[in-house]
Amino acid sequence: xxxxxxxxxxxxxxxxxxxxxxxxxxxxxxxxxxxxxxxxxxxxxxxxxxxxxxxxxxxxxxxxxxxxxxxxxxxxxxxxxxxxxxxxxxxxxxxxxxxxxxxxxxxxxxxxxxxxxxxxxxxxxxxxxxxxxxxxxxxxxxxxxxxxxxxxxxxxxxxxxxxxxxxxxxxxxxxxxxxxxxxxxxxxxxxxxxxxxxxxxxxxxxxxxxxxxxxxxxxxxxxxxxxxxxxxxxxxxxxxxxxxxxxxxxxxxxxx
Amino acid sequence: xxxxxxxxxxxxxxxxxxxxxxxxxxxxxxxxxxxxxxxxxxxxxxxxxxxxxxxxxxxxxxxxxxxxxxxxxxxxxxxxxxxxxxxxxxxxxxxxxxxxxxxxxxxxxxxxxxxxxxxxxxxxxxxxxxxxxxxxxxxxxxxxxxxxxxxxxxxxxxxxxxxxxxxxxxxxxxxxxxxxxxxxxxxxxxxxxxxxxxxxxxxxxxxxxxxxxxxxxxxxxxxxxxxxxxxxxxxxxxxxxxxxxxxxxxxxxxxxxxxxxxxxxxxxxxxxxxxxxxxxxxxxxxxxxxxxxxxxxxxxxx
Numbered sequence: 001x002x003x004x005x006x007x008x009x010x011x012x013x014x015x016x017x018x019x020x021x022x023x024x025x026x027x028x029x030x031x032x033x034x035x036x037x038x039x040x041x042x043x044x045x046x047x048x049x050x051x052x053x054x055x056x057x058x059x060x061x062x063x064x065x066x067x068x069x070x071x072x073x074x075x076x077x078x079x080x081x082x083x084x085x086x087x088x089x090x091x092x093x094x095x096x097x098x099x100x101x102x103x104x105x106x107x108x109x110x111x112x113x114x115x116x117x118x119x120x121x122x123x124x125x126x127x128x129x130x131x132x133x134x135x136x137x138x139x140x141x142x143x144x145x146x147x148x149x150x151x152x153x154x155x156x157x158x159x160x161x162x163x164x165x166x167x168x169x170x171x172x173x174x175x176x177x178x179x180x181x182x183x184x185x186x187x188x189x190x191x192x193x194x195x196x197x198x199x200x201x202x203x204x205x206x207x208x209x210x211x212x213x214x215x216x217x218x219x220x221x222x223x224x225x226x227x228x229x230x231x232x233x234x235x236x237x238x239x240x241x242x243x244x245x246x247x248x249x250x251x252x253x254x255x256x
Numbered sequence: 257x258x259x260x261x262x263x264x265x266x267x268x269x270x271x272x273x274x275x276x277x278x279x280x281x282x283x284x285x286x287x288x289x290x291x292x293x294x295x296x297x298x299x300x301x302x303x304x305x306x307x308x309x310x311x312x313x314x315x316x317x318x319x320x321x322x323x324x325x326x327x328x329x330x331x332x333x334x335x336x337x338x339x340x341x342x343x344x345x346x347x348x349x350x351x352x353x354x355x356x357x358x359x360x361x362x363x364x365x366x367x368x369x370x371x372x373x374x375x376x377x378x379x380x381x382x383x384x385x386x387x388x389x390x391x392x393x394x395x396x397x398x399x400x401x402x403x404x405x406x407x408x409x410x411x412x413x414x415x416x417x418x419x420x421x422x423x424x425x426x427x428x429x430x431x432x433x434x435x436x437x438x439x440x441x442x443x444x445x446x447x448x449x450x451x452x453x454x455x456x457x458x459x460x461x462x463x464x465x466x467x468x469x470x471x472x473x474x475x476x477x478x479x480x481x482x483x484x485x486x487x488x489x490x491x492x493x494x495x496x497x498x499x500x501x502x503x504x505x506x507x508x509x510x511x512x513x514x515x516x517x518x519x520x521x522x523x524x525x526x527x528x529x530x531x532x533x534x535x536x537x538x539x540x541x542x543x544x545x546x547x548x549x550x551x552x553x554x555x556x557x558x
Contacts, residue, residue: 050278053271060268065275072286074539078531080518081292084306085285104281135270164378167492171519186380186497189387227384234376242369245376250440 024176025184025226032180035098036162043158044151046103051112052139069106086172097172098162098180108154112147120146153244160234181230188223296529309525316529326530329513332506336422336495337487343423345483348431349476352438353464368439371432382429383497386421387412413502422498422507434479441475442468477552484545488538510534 054062076082091097120143128138144151169183179187238245291306296316298309320326351371358364374382390397390411398408411417449467458466492511499507508516510530518527 046277046281049274053274056271058268059271065279069282072282074542075290075535076286077289077291077293078528078535079514080524080528080531081289081295081306082285083519084292084295084300084524085289089284100281101285104278106282109278134267135274139274160376164376164380166378166380167496171515182378182380185384189380189384189497190500223384224388227381231377231381235373238373238376239369242372245372246436250436 024179025181025229027177028179028181028184029229031095031098031178032163032182035095035180036159039099039102039162040155040159042099042103043105043108044155047105047108047154048112048144048147048151049139050104051109051116052143054109055113055116056135069109073106083172091172093173093175093178095178098165098168102158102162105158108158111154112150115147115150116143119150149244149247153247156241156244163233181226185223185226185230188226293528293532295525296532298525300525300528312525316526317533319526320530325508325513326510328505329508329510333488333490333509333511336419336490336509339419339423340426340490341483341487344427344431344434345480347427348434349438349472351431352435352442352472353468355435355439356442356468357460357464368432368435371435373432374429375433377429379429379493379497382425383494386425386498390421410502412498413500415503415506418498418503418506422494425498426494437475437479438472441472445471474552478549481545481549481552484548485538485542487541488534 053059054066056062086092086097086101091100124142124146125138128142133141164182166180166182166186169179170186173179173183295306295309297311297313298306299312299315300306300309304310355364355367355371358367387395389395392398392408392410395411397411401408409417411421445467449471450463453463453467489511490509492515495507495509495512496515499512514527514530517523518531
């Protein structure tokens with residue numbers, strides 16, 4: 001027998017024990033949780049605030065601002081000037097690089113703005129105004145509560161992209177203690193890739209050494225365990241929240 | 257008159273306060289980087305900064321257009337986006353039609369949930385699965401090959417296998433998610449059409465052929481048009497996770513080329529020039545495709 005099986009012969013939690021003993025992964029997990037929570041809450045707040053202001057037709061300069069926002073959906077400075085700007089702002093190697101640049105989403109803003117205009121009955125807004133409520137009050141007691149399903153859907157998308165983002169960690173953060181899980185996984189994989197290349201070039205049709213190298217097998221299992229930890233939260237919440245995901249994509253793409 | 261406008265201004269202040277964080281962020285992360293694009297025409301160095309570095313005219317542009325690596329990356333970008341379009345676009349429509357034919361509501365729900373799921377899994381994880389499945393020493397694919405008496409294949413480190421793996425993994429990840437739009441369009445079709453067709457003796461297949469497909473043609477054309485701006489970018493996540501020294505010849509695309517030279521080798525000015533060209537071209541493509549979709553579907557994205 002070649003030592004290869006389609007299905008593991010024995011289940012073990014040892015890999016998870018190895019992982020949980022590794023501070024880097026545990027730390028990466030909390031970094032990921034933290035950035036997802038702060039990033040999502042912050043993005044919903046900032047984006048909905050802008051969307052609310054721009055949904056009020058009495059705001060002077062509204063059309064001009066909408067054009068300014070629309071322009072960046074068409075055109076961007078590209079990666080390198082953005083990178084230099086991050087350096088200038090001191091955001092390289094800084095936890096806040098995960099959160100701050102993505103606090104405002106132009107796309108979500110346009111979706112929210114349209115929804116605030118179309119789905120919140122103007123009569124309710126008017127009657128609250130007559131009762132003496134100002135803009136801030138209307139935002140918190142009418143606009144936000146009325147828009148909960150939309151905010152939930154957009155928030156889920158933001159949370160998933162925050163959770164899955166490896167790019168920021170890989171290119172803008174060098175500090176291993178600040179890396180989120182997907183970046184950690186990506187680093188592990190590219191180091192293993194190098195190992196794979198070597199074993200591939202050594203292939204001569206015979207059994208290669210790495211197959212029996214216990215260290216290689218362990219690191220492979222550890223990597224699979226990291227993968228499990230990375231997707232577990234998504235697998236866990238997905239069945240309950242799937243309808244919000246679908247609602248979210250339909251809000252953004254199908255006009256009534 | 258003067259006083260009135262002052263009062264009005266004061267009343268609107270809270271709204272401007274709401275705008276403030278968003279506007280500041282846009283200036284910091286979108287508009288200042290656009291000003292930073294001038295380094296495409298400069299010889300950027302850290303000491304002098306963006307404004308102080310010397311102008312070099314079009315030298316950076318000449319440099320990258322003279323590079324064979326750049327043209328290889330451009331060719332790969334177009335080839336991969338075209339392959340994706342060719343295989344994934346029709347598959348998505350077919351899968352949507354198939355899901356629509358499922359009669360049991362529960363089973364339909366189940367299939368849909370299952371097919372949407374991969375969309376939410378990061379490419380890094382997907383490639384991790386691929387690696388585990390296709391790995392040369394312990395992957396399932398190669399152990400099957402071995403047991404059938406074939407030589408094992410280094411799938412992930414091979415130029416030949418890169419494109420099929422690229423297309424199949426994109427398919428697995430995105431086809432289910434892509435069906436949402438079509439399914440929504442299908443569910444919006446007036447049932448009267450189907451009833452009339454049944455009266456005329458149409459079977460399931462004839463209904464699909466003469467009602468469902470014609471009714472989703474507008475959506476199909478819009479989706480097709482909207483893929484045009486994406487032709488310049490494959491999506492960095494997938495490629496970056498799949499690329500390695502053995503397949504770089506077919507796997508390197510413009511995005512990874514910019515990363516490798518720009519951030520990896522600190523060639524800021526040259527890669528900013530590439531970025532500028534790409535931004536302008538994709539903005540043009542976006543405007544064109546919006547015009548097209550307005551002309552054809554009667555409805556653009558703005």
